[in-house]
Amino acid sequence: MTILSEEPGTAGTAAGAQDTECARLRVVLLLDIQKGAQERFLDAYELLRSQVASVPGHVSDQLCQSIEDPSQWLITSEWESSEPFLAWVDSPEHREMVKPMHSCVNDTRSLRFDILRETSVAGHTGHRAPRPERAGDGRVRHAITFTVRPGSEEKVAKLLADYASPSARVDSATRLCRTTLFMHGNRVVRAVEVSGNLVAALRHVAQQPEVRAVEEAINPYLEEERDLTDPEAARAFFTRAGLPAVHEAVAEADRAGKVRRYALHYPVLGGSGAAAARVLARSDELAAADPTGSLVRSTIFQRDDVVVRVIDLAAAADEDLALTTGTADRDLAAELGRLLELPDAVRDLGDDRGRGQLLAHLEMTLVTDRHAQDS
Structure with a gap:
């Protein structure tokens, strides 16, 4: 149905993106619910499902609970295509809708899939070709961008150039491979390359003391104020700053x-x-x-x-x-x-x-x- 924290998209080749442009989209949101928060979570979901049902492009959704671990839930939703979903998920309206859920969950992960084939009692449907495999080295690429106050560019560039690099290893399957920062006028772009789970890598980097220190150091120079000590404000900022x-x-x-x-x-x-x-x-x-x-x-x-x-x-x-x-x-x-x-x-x-x-x-x-x- 939705995402509760920044979940960047990933690219295929241009040809693959065009081939699947009109494919129906299946979104699977995995949730780890806090102990004792099930009733609050269900209340939040009841409110959210009514709001999402009126979003253009939304087809249906289901709420599921694990039969093995009751704290593990998923929300799976279907959309007419990726375009209306992405337009909604990047909107301020989406951020307001999901706020009641933030106090109920420990962690989330959003997965997005084109629907290529479908089987039901009515028969088989779908003949869409799959996207080509990820080209080249298999790394996932993502960027964030933000602007700084005019006149502060030189100070910001020095801060961003001199910070200590964080640990590259996230876990046994994920590693931060490369980070490149560019500036154009007062716009900053940070591009990252990850082997493994991009979301896990972004969360890992954001928690590292070296990165937190430089983020705090550039705060006074940002055009858009942010408070990274407030999880809600930090989540909103990095969602807006995401550049897939x-x-x-x-x-x-x-x-x-x-x-x-x-x-x-x-x-x-x-x-x-x-x-x-x-x-x-x-x-x-x-x-x-x-x-x-x-x-x-x-x-x-x-x-x-x-x-x-x-x-x-x-x-x-x-x-x-x-x-x-x-x-x-x-x-x-x-x-x-x-x-x-x-x-x-x-x-x-x-x-x-x-x-x-x-x-x-x-x-x-x-x-x-x-x-x-x-x-």
């Missing part, structure tokens, strides 16, 4: 040369974030299939109108401006240009002069890039 990976592309051929990481922040016109991400994804799929190109990996993060593209290149950013900016295909470049809010000087994305100006406008500053040992 919506598309990934990985080179089909090995690339020669030193691999370097870059990030670009695309200023989109209002309401155009998802469309711009799809255009960039198609461009990167073409680049990944080019055996002579330098693109190693691209990950596009997007929420609403915030679009950030992190690319690993086996070349310097200015060696292939068309690839770096995502404008190599003329038709896709024209489509992208119509979705971006750019100065007149960088309107022409069809030549290297315009692309160079575009790169200068989009490129984010690398603050720190940290790899876990043995990653």
Whole structure:
């Protein structure tokens, strides 16, 4: 039905995302209920189920209790597609709806699935193709973003560059592999790569004293005030700050040369974030299939109108401006240009002069890039 804490989405390839765009969605929420809180939990669920039933796109839900451990519950719900669910789950209305449950649960985990096949007494239905397996190294990628007060960028960058790295090991199955921080003006983007359970890794990192110290240090400089000592306020902040990976592309051929990481922040016109991400994804799929190109990996993060593209290149950013900016295909470049809010000087994305100006406008500053040992 819902999520009670930040549960980031993960990306397949662009093609896979398009193939499953209209698939019905099954959401499974696993809950560990506090001792003595069952009645409060059931009361909260009764209130919540009535509210969720009126959300556009919601089809049905079921509440289930484990027959082996009565403290283990799950809520499973069906949605017409992922789009209405994601729009609702990211909304302030959702955060208000689930507040009564927060005092009843120890832990939650949300799992989301496209419905591909279905069997019932009426027969078999569904012929949708599955998404392709996760490309490349199998790591899960996610980002968070927030803004700081204008004029504080240099102080914030120093704090974010100098903090001590937290422990990379979460548990026997999960490890934080890489953390990269970028800034673009007063916007901060922290991108992480995880082997294993992303949610477990994010919770682990948030609890580490090194991370808590730097988060407290940058608090005075944030445009949006937050109180990380208040679990409710912290949960709301990181939900709003979440920047999911919506598309990934990985080179089909090995690339020669030193691999370097870059990030670009695309200023989109209002309401155009998802469309711009799809255009960039198609461009990167073409680049990944080019055996002579330098693109190693691209990950596009997007929420609403915030679009950030992190690319690993086996070349310097200015060696292939068309690839770096995502404008190599003329038709896709024209489509992208119509979705971006750019100065007149960088309107022409069809030549290297315009692309160079575009790169200068989009490129984010690398603050720190940290790899876990043995990653």
